[in-house]
Amino acid sequence: xxxxxxxxxxxxxxxxxxxxxxxxxxxxxxxxxxxxxxxxxxxxxxxxxxxxxxxxxxxxxxxxxxxxxxxxxxxxxxxxxxxxxxxxxxxxxxxxxxxxxxxxxxxx
DNA sequence: AACGTGACACAGC
DNA sequence: AGCTGTGCCACGT
Numbered sequence: 313x314x315x316x317x318x319x320x321x322x323x324x325x326x327x328x329x330x331x332x333x334x335x336x337x338x339x340x341x342x343x344x345x346x347x348x349x350x351x352x353x354x355x356x357x358x359x360x361x362x363x364x365x366x367x368x369x370x371x372x373x374x375x376x377x378x379x380x381x382x383x384x385x386x387x388x389x390x391x392x393x394x395x396x397x398x399x400x401x402x403x404x405x406x407x408x409x410x411x412x413x414x415x416x417x418x419x420x
Numbered sequence: 421a422a423c424g425t426g427a428c429a430c431a432g433c
Numbered sequence: 434a435g436c437t438g439t440g441c442c443a444c445g446t
Contacts, residue, residue, distance in 0.1 A: 321443090339427070339429080340430095352428035352429055355428075358427095425444085430439090
């Protein structure tokens with residue numbers, strides 16, 4: 313592969329695509345899984361270049377809030393999530409704790 | 421080539 | 434107890 317920077321993007325994209333249908337995860341969880349929990353921002357930024365190819369709508373902040381709605385204008389995150397059986401109320405995942413999918417814990 | 425920005429998270433006050 | 438500031442790393446201008 314190329315530089316480690318691209319690897320980070322690739323890793324983020326990989327993890328996001330591995331999110332089970334009907335589940336959600338957080339930027340921090342992905343960052344932590346990649347060994348850079350302090351770089352949660354970078355996760356969102358990485359998705360910014362792959363949002364069209366990966367189910368980024370399944371990625372929310374640690375509060376369960378759809379922080380990236382602004383980037384899903386054509387395909388509302390809330391609509392996509394609800395279509396998967398996820399209850400979204402006021403831009404927040406109602407069953408976030410139950411729907412939460414931790415890569416480090418379940419993907420292994 | 422440098423500065424500022426950004427889909428977050430956490431510690432400190 | 435809530436709010437502010439800082440850290441992180443890559444990308445755009």
